Each structure stands twice: as C-alpha cells, then as structure tokens.
Amino acid sequence: MEISAAGRLEVRITAADVGKRVSVRRLAGTEDTAEKFTDTVGVLTSWDSGVLTITRKGGESVRISESSLVAGKVVPAAPARRRGPAATYRELAQVSARGWLPVESERLGEWELRAAVQKVPREARPRGAVVGRRAGFTRRANSVLPLGDPGLPLDAALTAVRRWYGHRGLPAYVQTATGAQGTQELLCSELERRGWTREVTAELWVGALAPVADRADPAGAVLSRTADDAWLARYQRKGVSEVALKVLGSGPSVWFATVPGEGAEPAAIGRCVVDGRWAGFGAVEVDPALRRRGLASVVMAALASRALEEGASAAWLQVETDNAGARALYTGMGFAAHHAYHHYREPALTGDIDDTDDTGRDGSS
Structure with a gap:
C-alpha cells in the first residue's frame, strides 16, 4: 500500500486510472465489529457514482465503495511468468484460435467473427423451433475473437455481432481473456454492464x-x-x-x-x-x-x-x-x-x- 512520509496510508488512484492495474486496501468492518482490512489487486475497470470495479486475474469483478478505501495505488503489470516458454497473450490467442478453426469467419476491424454451424434436420428440431435453426460445434469456433479495435463504437460493434450470429441461428458469444498483459478486463466489464452473461471460464496453460x-x-x-x-x-x-x-x-x-x-x-x-x-x-x-x-x-x-x-x-x-x-x-x-479466458453470451x-x-x-x- 502507499504510505506517506508521515506514515499514513493514502489513496493515490482516481477515475483517470481506469484501465490500469491497481492495488487497493479497503475497510471491511463496521461500527459494530472490529476493523478489518481487505486488499484487492486487479485492473480498475470502472469508477462510477462512488463505486469502483476491479477485475481480478481470474475474471471476477469486485465492487468497492469509494468511501471504504483507505489506500490505493497503480502497480506494474503482473510479473513475467517464471515457468515455461515466454509468450504474449495475443500470440497465444491467435495460435489457440488456429487450433479450432471455424467453418466460416468475417472480420470486423480487429475482431474475428467465427462460426462452425450446420442446419438441424427438420425432424430433429424441438417443437416450436424457428426454421433454419442451426447447431454449432464448440464455443471456441463459434465466438468472436476480439484482438483490438472493431472499428466501430462498442454498442454498434455488438449490434453487428448479434446480427451476424442471428443470421446463422446462433447466440452471439464473445471470447475474452484476463490475467495477463494485454488481456481484456475492460471489455469484460463493458459486456457485463450491458447484460452479457459469462457462461464459461477456463485457463490456457503453457x-x-x-x-x-x-x-x-x-x-x-x-x-x-x-x-x-x-x-x-x-x-x-x-x-x-x-x-x-x-x-x-x-x-x-x-x-x-x-x-x-x-x-x-x-x-x-x-x-x-x-x-x-x-x-x-x-x-x-x-x-x-x-x-x-x-x-x-x-x-x-x-x-x-x-x-x-x-x-x-x-x-x-x-x-x-x-x-x-x-x-x-x-x-x-x-x-x-x-x-484465464471467458465466453460471454448475449442477453x-x-x-x-x-x-x-x-x-x-x-x-x-
């Protein structure tokens, strides 16, 4: 934690630090209980109406009242791994995507829309299913891989994504990652704020x-x-x-x-x-x-x-x-x-x- 020259804890982060990795300490106790401090480290993904949201390495979001903060500072990116081969998130995301190639794909700026679907025979469709409904094999070949700027404002990009998957009879999924330099904690936060649901969390190991x-x-x-x-x-x-x-x-x-x-x-x-x-x-x-x-x-x-x-x-x-x-x-x-990587499903x-x-x-x- 940040300690002043006078030996007091200080909060040295502001809303301008959204997107940076931070370490904060907050008071978790109440007037009726003994004071208890809790430390949280992760990416500051929002600071709105007196509430901070910090996304941890595993993708969990922690909401913290600004009034409970007793210390906070920006910290360096997570230290480089000491085991296994060195690799960036972007390299591994591209390599793993090539390991499960879609049947069709389309670019939206630096986003790749991926699908591997087939029509479900009419006799196999559940009662009331829409004509042309399809089934997709594995989320990794049926989700968006966002590796940069989609070239549109986020709401417009998500609308285009939902339309693209809707035309194929599929739900829209966005695959995101957390916990390494260059991962997408901010995008995770924005998806959750718009009602997208995180359905799957797994990890990529090397x-x-x-x-x-x-x-x-x-x-x-x-x-x-x-x-x-x-x-x-x-x-x-x-x-x-x-x-x-x-x-x-x-x-x-x-x-x-x-x-x-x-x-x-x-x-x-x-x-x-x-x-x-x-x-x-x-x-x-x-x-x-x-x-x-x-x-x-x-x-x-x-x-x-x-x-x-x-x-x-x-x-x-x-x-x-x-x-x-x-x-x-x-x-x-x-x-x-x-x-860690996650699949977010449209509302x-x-x-x-x-x-x-x-x-x-x-x-x-």
Whole structure:
C-alpha cells in the first residue's frame, strides 16, 4: 500500500486510472465489529457514482465503495511468468484460435467473427423451433475473437455481432481473456454492464514440450492424421457431425492419438495441433475404468514426440478451472496457467452451442 512520509496510508488512484492495474486496501468492518482490512489487486475497470470495479486475474469483478478505501495505488503489470516458454497473450490467442478453426469467419476491424454451424434436420428440431435453426460445434469456433479495435463504437460493434450470429441461428458469444498483459478486463466489464452473461471460464496453460515427450513411453499409442471411428467412439461427444469433424481436423498440422483398448472403444485418445513452435493439446480422454494408469501421459507423450519432430518446442492446452484432476496432471508435466479466458453470451438466448471441448476433461494420468 502507499504510505506517506508521515506514515499514513493514502489513496493515490482516481477515475483517470481506469484501465490500469491497481492495488487497493479497503475497510471491511463496521461500527459494530472490529476493523478489518481487505486488499484487492486487479485492473480498475470502472469508477462510477462512488463505486469502483476491479477485475481480478481470474475474471471476477469486485465492487468497492469509494468511501471504504483507505489506500490505493497503480502497480506494474503482473510479473513475467517464471515457468515455461515466454509468450504474449495475443500470440497465444491467435495460435489457440488456429487450433479450432471455424467453418466460416468475417472480420470486423480487429475482431474475428467465427462460426462452425450446420442446419438441424427438420425432424430433429424441438417443437416450436424457428426454421433454419442451426447447431454449432464448440464455443471456441463459434465466438468472436476480439484482438483490438472493431472499428466501430462498442454498442454498434455488438449490434453487428448479434446480427451476424442471428443470421446463422446462433447466440452471439464473445471470447475474452484476463490475467495477463494485454488481456481484456475492460471489455469484460463493458459486456457485463450491458447484460452479457459469462457462461464459461477456463485457463490456457503453457509449458515446455520436451518434458511432455519424456513423461512416458509413447510406443503404446497409434497416431493418425484423421479421427477414425475408433477415436470417435471414445470421444466425449457422440454422433459427431460433419461440421464437428471439420473443426476437429482443422489446423496447420493435426494429429490424433489412440491407445487401443480391449473392446471396440480405445483405452485413451488425444488430439494435437502443431503450429510453428507451438503444439496444442486437446480432447485427452481415458476410459473411466482405466484411469490412474498413466494412459493420458502415454497419449500426450506420443503427440509431443511427433510435434518435436516437426520443430515445435512449446506446448499449450486449455483446462477448466474446476477440473482438479487435469490440473494436477498438467502441473506434474511442467505446465502453468498463462491467462484465464471467458465466453460471454448475449442477453437474448437464441440457438444452441455444444459445450467447450477443453483439454483433459477426465484429468486421468
């Protein structure tokens, strides 16, 4: 906290510091309780009518009454990560987006509108569904990737976004990020102020690739350029559509790994997209009856070995914040969180989207 020459705490931030990273201390006690101080660090995303909003690294917004402040100051950006490869948010956002390519896209300034949809057969539509209603595969291929200025005022840009997705029978989603230099805490705050709902929060983790390849003997996994029937039999989404297959097979250099099982379904599967120095892992799944036997490590080792042969040296993956098993597995492999990402849904609910397909949903090793 900021301390004056006289030894007193001081508030040295104002509304002019919106958009900057700050550290504040507020008095949380009341007249009837002992004084209690609470510290908050994050990006100051608004200061209106005597109330500050600070967005923390994980995307949570904290509202603080100006009258409760006892100290505050602007602080430097979060220190550079000490584990894993160095990378900017923008680089990782672009690389991960290429790992789940949409079927169609359109530019709106520096925003990319992305969609991977197909028409739902008339007989499969719920009663009362509108004609032309569509289903989209994975939010990451059916959301806006905003990496700068849309070229329009925000309200006009969001109107254009909603219109574009509405024409495709889909709800409008905007994918944002928090917790790293150059992420979008201000945009998160503006979306929430306009009634957009944060539905999904996950994290993008990075790590060195070679230790993943050394984690286990890759000989037990079979690699293929396509997701065959056996791989799809283990995949968590049954009845994968033609559009889903296009998304799964998209990317600069895609590999699928399969560990054969005793029955028709494999014991474990995984997917990797090699893109320059990066290898992105996803869809790592293990037969529930065979977990805790190192099969996920075998899958990832086989994919990592192939990625190393293609010149990659760094790895990324996406994991849900509540997936304790996967987080423990990837921590053991040397991965660490780089930033959090979120999907915000428009206020009006229209259309359907499959859930995100984050890496290592089962978290088995």
